Amino acid sequence: MKKTKQNGKVTNIFLSGVGGQGTILASNILAEVFLKAGYEVKKAEVHGMAQRGGDVTTHFRFGKKVYSPIIKYGDVDFLLSFELLESIRYINWVKPEGKIVINNQEIFPPAVNLGMAQYPKDVGKAFTKYFKNNVHMINGQEIAKNLGNMQAANVVLVGAFSNFFPEIKDEQWIDALKTLLAPKLHDLNVKAFYEGKKAL
């Protein structure tokens, strides 16, 4: 894969998923890593009604100087999505040269459960049409399951995503993981990170 070097400008990362998938932890890992790497970091998420099952998004920005906590529509450099429908929902937010990492998982919203709406088909193809080789589908669920815990899928995704930032060392990601997670979860998530890293 092509490596991306950060060069002083603000980098915009948009995370999207479904409540309960661990997107908040993922964005906290990013925050820990980029803050310690010396950048100004801003992130914004909407909490609200017990968002169980609702959609969850995080705007994550880092650079030398960051003003708005919200990314400008159309200015997303990286879309990191934990679910297929929640990735395509934000396809218009991504810059033409933007990079996309998607967890290959479907979670049906109520209207689909009720048989009143169609779950979008071929999400990967829709992305590839516009973003060509910059689209990366990851089987986060499967990889996490093989490690013995589906809950680690979010860290698998973070591992995959880490490939885009060669200036950040593995240890910096691992340190962030260990800072944010209880000790009993360290082994599993370190493995999940490396498996994810290999997957992209």
Added chain:
Amino acid sequence: MKKELMQGNAAVARGAWEAGVKIAAAYPGTPSSEILQDIASTYPEIYPEWAPNEKVAVEVASGAALTGARSMAIMKHVGLNVAADPFMTVAYTGVKGGFMIVVADDPNVHSSQNEQDSRNWARFAKVPMLEPSDAQECKDFAKLAFDISEKFDTPVLLRTETRVAHSDSPVALGERKESTMPMGLDPKEAPKYVMVPVNVRVRRKFVEERMRKLEAYAEKFKYNVMEINDTKIGVISSGVSYLYAKEAFPEWSYLKLGMVWPLPKKMIATFFKKVKKVIIVEELDPFLETEIKAMGYKIFHGKDVIPNMYELSPEIVERSLKGKAYKPPKIRVKPEDLPRRPPNLCAGCSHRPLFYALKKLGAFVFGDIGCYTLATAPPLQALHACICMGASVGMAHGAMKALGSEGLGKVVAVIGDSTFLHGGVTPLMNVVYNKGNSTTIILDNRITGMTGHQEHAGTGFTIRQEPTNMVDYEEIGKALGVKSIRKIDPYDIKSCMEIIKEEMGKNEPSLIICKDSPCMLLRRAKPLEKFKTPFYVIDTDKCRGCRMCLEINCPAISWRAGDGETKDGHKRKGTVYINRDQCVGCEVCVQVCKFEAIVPGQK
């Protein structure tokens, strides 16, 4: 100095702690709830309490301030409506120890019942208001608020909003400095604190004089900042709107106001001289715009192009100000064609069977503020009115008075436990006193659910998890004079329907209390223990694809289309499927199925 990434709310808590705050009271409300939670978990020097409502929180903090202690009350925007009574008058009495009221707005109504702009309260009450734009300012302004409060003898409003309260940015940490204000109560100060007309007239004049002094202070307030760049255009802005404008047009000049009331008139005059054209960028109401126009200035743009509703963003600011020159990003997929993903009641939630029962009864349901408001969405559609905390009880009473005997058997009020204690007790007293006949159901799930599990007077625990008295709803009902009080198990749909029907039909006040129905996410109440079977599955030999079980809108149940037939030959267009990872075995769907097609699953 040590820098930490902090949420705006956590930074407000930190600022209060560094300022030497002793007492903090709040009622939870998005997006403000984390402030008091953070205080309770992080700063032992501050005494925190969940008040039953925002009015009480302001009164508690006012009383504490009167002793000389630095104190604060925290609430969401609509909370200040509830607290308006003490707030508007403590603005007259002033304070002794510094007193800050945090009010968190919710532009775009992410989780609220309206979109009001709290800046109007500052003008209305004649008190200063600070408006931070990021977490660092949240901390700095919170700290400063107490100095301003003590210096000018006034409560100080700190206004945040969703994108400030729930955004994280780096904060430089400082140390706590205890207040040097002498503590104690002095009866001789009564004329300052007893608001009877003779004293009010004295304080009324003080308030006006204070406002003049604050206006002078605003001129030199160090967070009212002029940034002169390209002088063709100058933007006046505050809060997160400033950041959006700065993001979209970094080359322009700015007057960034950290204090949005009162306004620095001289500074504004200077800014108008320094730049050719002035644009005012603000979210919601034309608050700055109205004031600045009233000073006699002509502005280039303001609310003529910038929306006065929903939230702003860098894109909206850019699009509004560039007009036709704005080039929108390419539309690759129309998001409106995709299925939405609204929040839903959790699998196993006790509200689901209760609202299903109400739907079956065809009741008109006056609802209240809480997770159960979700029952208004299809397919349940079993909640028909909701305006504010506690309103359900009074509204149902009013409707019954208007409908007379026509209303009997058709109307019910539903209200959560925390909401009942916030604003439902007084209207229930009113039902009895004024010889009403409405029915009130308390959906007691043992916690403040929607805002993320805060304790209240009915949970038996304080915010710091110390055991305390637990309100008994039945005893409250009795004391208010309700004679017909019933308890129901919301998971038993048939019996719920019978009891609710009976009570709605009675020509007297009724109170129904849901028992043993804790929130599914409240671990200490072990909500899953009462379910006999860990999960259920569909017996596809029996499922006729009638879709009845889909009517309860359980997140674990989905439709699988596909022609087929049951074992005994009934044609069907599909079957339902239960996701065993999500199913908790609450048996609500089992009760709804007419064909015994939902059966216990085997591990």
